[in-house]
Each structure stands twice: as structure tokens, then as C-alpha cells.
Amino acid sequence: MNRMLAIIEREMRKFFRSPTLMITAMIFPLVQLIILGNAFGGKIRDxxxxxxxxxxxxxxxxxxxxxxxxxxxxxxxxxxxxxxxxxxxxxxxxxxxxxxxxxxxxxxxxxxxxxxxxxxxxxxxxxxxxxxxxxxxxxxxxxxxxxxxxxxxxxxxxxxxxxxxLYPYIEYLKYLLPGSISLAMFVSVMIGGGMLYIDDKARGVHEGYLVTPITSMEMVLGLNLAGALKAIMAGCALTILGSLIAGLGSSFQPAHVLQWFLLICATSFAFNGLMFLLMVRVEDPLVPRAMFGILNTLLYFPSGAIYPVQAFPKWLRVISYVDPFSYAVHGLKATLLKEASWVAVSQDLLYLTVFGLVSLVISVPLFKRTL
Amino acid sequence: MSIRTRKGLHSGHQGQAISVENIVKKYGDFEAVKGVTFDVKDGEIFGLLGPNGAGKSTLIRMMTTLIPITSGKAFIDGYDVSENPDAARRVIGVIPQAMTSDIDLTITENMSIYAKLYGVPRAERERNIDELLEAVDLTKWRDAQVKTLSGGMRRRAEIARGLVHNPRIFFLDEPTTGLDPVSRVAVWEMLNKLKSHRQLTILITTHYMDEADRLCDRIAIVDHGQLVALDTPMALKTSVPGNNVVEVQFLKAPSGWAERLHDLSGVQSVQDEGSSMFRLLTSTGSQTTTALVELSVRAGVEIKTLTVQNTSLDDVFVHYTGRQLRDEQVKAFGFVMPPRPGMRS
The missing domain is CATH 3.40.1710.10 (abc type-2 transporter like domain)
Structure with a gap:
């Protein structure tokens, strides 16, 4: 009995000494309630x-x-x-x-x-x-x-x-595909750019880098581009597999391949920039894990991936307007489902690229070159 | 000592690989390093010896540009680490306490990545990797993932990785902590071999007395952020009164026993260790032992254990700090040393 109580005591002490875990454990369901409650079931407006x-x-x-x-x-x-x-x-x-x-x-x-x-x-x-x-x-x-x-x-x-x-009947499977591709990139960035980055810091791998002559800029760019590359691979794999499963033959036309590939590159860059900015000063490996659910809910659902933005209340639309997910989903929908022209995706490409660049520019001075 | 600083270049002492001038590190109100000054000569193995929390790692982190210096100066190969950190980084190799190699990569991959971080050309890179793996006896394991290696092999792989860019000065922060005795000896032999073959200057921190004694040309004893002694191991040992140490434990020592022990032939100092245990520093070990046994028989005080040995660095440490090398709780000072990022205390 005492031994079991000792285990319980140890777990509770750890829990109460980790405010991040405590807060996110309470915030995550709240965020989900607020976001999902407002994202679904609303009436179309404007x-x-x-x-x-x-x-x-x-x-x-x-x-x-x-x-x-x-x-x-x-x-x-x-x-x-x-x-x-x-x-x-x-x-x-x-x-x-x-x-x-x-x-x-x-x-x-x-x-x-x-x-x-x-x-x-x-x-x-x-x-x-x-x-x-x-x-x-x-x-x-x-x-x-x-x-x-x-x-x-x-x-x-x-x-x-x-x-x-305007188009032949589009099944819900196809409708969901752009959101799923974006989500695959986000998950890749969250694991590859968020969790692994903090884990490497905690293990001391970064300490090894910091004693070499590498500059802050080189390190930030290296980490960001590596994270973006992993997300690009995830995005491309899901686009190809998803298009085959959903029967979207037009995805493989050369012009469209270039269009979705550029969208995936810009999205990966933007997602990774956002993740790096959020993680640049984080040192506790629990934080990215705890944030995963919140970020997912906060960014994926308001993007219009599964429910149109026009059905959201105004405050949720504000999130949607700044959320890089929205632009990724919009752009991929245009190119995969509507076979739209470059004009239709140009704004999405521009926003995602600028978003990634701005995140990177803010991250560099925030990055600590010392322990 | 004349120090001139020009663009971060120190042209004071010739033949000195490291020069530390009144270096201080503060964390809030707590002073982790309190104005330490020392020089390390070219080609020597220099040991920073002290208990956990003494400030050794903080010192090494300041010298290797990992943490900013609060005040004072540190010069590495003539470069001021605060003013010209990149130049200092190019001439040093560092093996921190933590395992900094990526455990999912192979030994060769880890070495190659670090060589690229230092801009080592391809041909030189490959040659260096081959030579170093040979030197640390890991050629057979070159394509093994680091996570599959034993603790000793990992440490050797780390040392090889730290030398892949041919640094002039090599910093090792407690390189044998956690290793078994056989692996420790293997690391010592390897470091000696590397030093002589590669003309390295090595600065090593340790809390193992035998390690410092066996490896180092000179030793600096650090305690509570201060340098309390600095010399060769031999000179440090001879600086302690007495050539021998007699350690004796009695079944029950009567009161005033320490004073009576002090009066024995050749005894220069007596330390009461508690539990009826005493350490006698003496210039004549055998005579003192005989006199001690005679005194005990006469006084009817039964001896439980008795050992006689030459003066060691333990005695040096006790002499200079007034206590045994201990794993002290730094919390006693109301301060917790900031952990490495991500490490939870």
C-alpha cells in the first residue's frame, strides 16, 4: 500500500511542479470547446x-x-x-x-x-x-x-x-484532402521542427554546435530549412497518395504538379517558421508536446479545411485570416479540386512566403547563441 | 603580467594556450566563479579539480564561449573569448559533460558533420576521421550508430569527434564520469597518446583525484568558485606537511585523544574525522605507526583499523579546503546552478 502511495506521490509532485503541463491540460479542452464549438454548425454569413x-x-x-x-x-x-x-x-x-x-x-x-x-x-x-x-x-x-x-x-x-x-460532384473525401495534406506538413513540422529541436537541446546536442564557429543565422536557417524539407516530403507524399486514393487525376498534370509543389514548399516554410518562432526560447521538452493539441485545434479547424470560414463568427475569422493553414488549404483546394489558374493561388503563395520570412526574421535575434 | 588587447587578440604571454584573468561569473546575486586567474602552457594537460558545484563547469563554459563572462578576461590561443569568440571557437575542441553526439547517427556521420561545421575540406576530413578512429580504437565501429555503443566507447567516440578539426586546445568536462574503472584507464591512455601525437593542450575538469594525479601536468584546485591551489601534482603533494598519512580508527577514543596523538613522533597535524577516526600527517610513517600502537596499548584504547600511505591529492585537497572532496549540495547557498537547457532538476 505504502509503495503504491509512494508512486502516486511521486507522480503528483511531478505534475504540480510542471505548470506547463497543468495549464495545457486545462487549456486544451477549453480551446477545443471554443474553437470547435464555433467552427462547426454556424450559418453562412457574408x-x-x-x-x-x-x-x-x-x-x-x-x-x-x-x-x-x-x-x-x-x-x-x-x-x-x-x-x-x-x-x-x-x-x-x-x-x-x-x-x-x-x-x-x-x-x-x-x-x-x-x-x-x-x-x-x-x-x-x-x-x-x-x-x-x-x-x-x-x-x-x-x-x-x-x-x-x-x-x-x-x-x-x-x-x-x-x-x-461549376464542377462535377466532389466527394467529401476529396474536399478533405487539402486539409489533410496541410495537417501532414504541420505534424511533420511539430515533430521534426518542434519536439526534436527541444529534445536535441535537452540532450546537449546543441551545446556541441554552440562551441563551433557556426553563426546564429546559419544555425537558424539550417534548422528551419531542415524542418521545412521534412514537411515538404510529408506534403508531397500525402498529395500523391491522397490524389490516388481520392481519384484526383488532374493532380498529376505537370502544370498542377508545379503549382501544388510550390504551395507545399511555401506552406512548409511558413509552418516551420511559425514553429521555430514559438520554440526558439523553449527549453522544457514537455512544452512542444503540451502545445501540440492546442496549436492543432487553434490553427487547423479555423482554416476552412473541414467547414467554410464564412460560417465562423467574426473573432474566429480573424484567426482564419492570419492562420497560414487557411492559405495552404485555400491554395491546395484551388489547385487540386478546381484546377485553378496561378492567379487563384498567387495570394496564398505570397502570404505563406511572407509569413515564413517574417517568422524567420523575428527568430534570428531571439535565438540564443549561448546556453 | 602585461596584457594588450587588439581586436580580441591577446599578445601578452608567449607559449600560453589559455590565459584567464580575474574571471567572474554571477547568476543574480550568486557568484559561481569568484575572480579566478591562471594560465595554461602550450602542450600541457591542465586539470581543474574540485567537487561538484565548485565552479569547474562554469569556468570551462566561459572559456569555451558557451556562457557569457560577467567580468574579467579569458584568452584562448591569444583570442579574447568575449571579443572574438569565433576565432577562439576555431582553435578549440570541446567535449562537454553531456553527450553531444547524435545517438541516431553513426560515429563517422557525427564526425563528418562536426568537421563540416568547422569547414574542414573533404580530403582532410576523411583522413582525420580515419586517423582519429584508429587512435581511439573505434575503426571497427565506425559505421555503428552511437546508441549501440557502450558508455566507454561513446566517450571515446566523443573525444574523436571533438578532435576532427585538429584543434590546438582541447577542453574536456569530466570525461570519465560514469565510466567503469577499465574504461576510465582506457580514456586516460588515449588522451596521453593524443596529446603527444597531436601536440595538444588539454584542459580537463574532474573530481577524481587519481585521474588528476595520473593525467595532469598541473592541477588547479577549485572550491566554492575560487582557485585555492595551483601546481604540479608532485609539488602540491609536497606542499602538504608530512610525507605519509596514517589513518587510524579506534574502538572508542577517549577525550583529549587527538592532542595525545599530535605529540607522537613525527606527527605534523591530526584531523579528527569523527567516529573515533583520525588522520595523522607525518614525516616518518613507520616511526609514528610504532609509537601509535604503543600508545594505544598503554592507554588501553583498542585499534579497529590502521593504514599507512603516502600523501595523495586527497590530502592536498583536505589541506587546502579543510575538508574531504565532497558532493556538496549547492542548494545550501540558496542557489541552484542553472541546468543545461531542457534538463529538469
């Missing part, structure tokens, strides 16, 4: 939807008014005026818009003459949740326009909504 008015008639004005009403009340949409349907479609494809409502020419005339007036709704169905939400809301809007209370008796016909999906 989705950018183009209105392409090719009719300019009375009914087009009615639709725009109804749209404005939704915009200012439930705020599902933010209307963006477009004059060109082709451009609107392209911008949906490039991820600048979440959808486009097409009011075709002669819509008002067809409406008054009862000739099957139809509206077109272009949706980016690479994000099924967003596409379904927009479709549902738009159908509600059309139904309300068609309802007797809002329609004059002399108007003989109902408006129909025609949904145009």
Missing part, C-alpha cells in the same frame, strides 16, 4: 455573391431588393455587382466569389408574359456546405418572391431557380 443583371427590368430590381434585404438582415450574402457573366463565373472558379446570381436578358418580359422566367445560380460546389447553403437561401428568396402576398394577382408565372454547379 458570402460574396455576384449579381449579374443582364435584364435591367422591374423584376430584376425586385430581385436585387430582395437580395439587399437578405444582405442587411440575415447577412447570408454580400452582393457584388458584375456586368459580365463570364467574368463572374471565372471569379467563382478562382475563389474570389462564393457564387453568382445570373438575371438573364428578357427576364422581366418572360416574367410578365408567363414564359418560364428563370434565374441562374452559379455555385462553387468544391465546397458542398457553401454551395448547399447558398442554394437553400436563394431558393427561399425565390419562393418568397413567388408567394401570393408578395406577388400581384395579374402576374401569371413563378420564377424558377436553376443551379449551375
Amino acid at each position: 458570402a460574396r455573391v455576384a449579381i449579374v443583371d443582364e435584364d435591367h427590368g422591374n423584376q430584376a430590381v425586385r430581385i436585387r431588393e430582395a437580395f439587399s434585404s437578405v444582405e442587411s438582415n440575415v447577412r447570408t450574402f454580400v452582393a457584388v455587382d458584375y456586368s459580365d457573366e463570364v467574368r463572374a463565373r471565372e471569379d467563382v472558379r478562382q475563389g474570389r466569389l462564393e457564387g453568382a446570381l445570373i438575371i438573364p436578358p428578357q427576364f422581366s418580359r418572360r416574367f410578365y408574359e408567363g414564359e418560364n422566367p428563370r434565374l441562374g445560380m452559379v455555385v462553387d460546389n468544391s465546397d458542398q456546405f457553401m454551395a448547399n447553403s447558398l442554394q437553400t437561401k436563394m431558393q427561399e428568396l425565390v419562393n418568397s418572391l413567388n408567394s401570393p402576398a408578395a406577388t400581384a394577382k395579374r402576374i401569371p408565372s413563378d420564377v424558377a431557380l436553376e443551379i449551375v454547379e
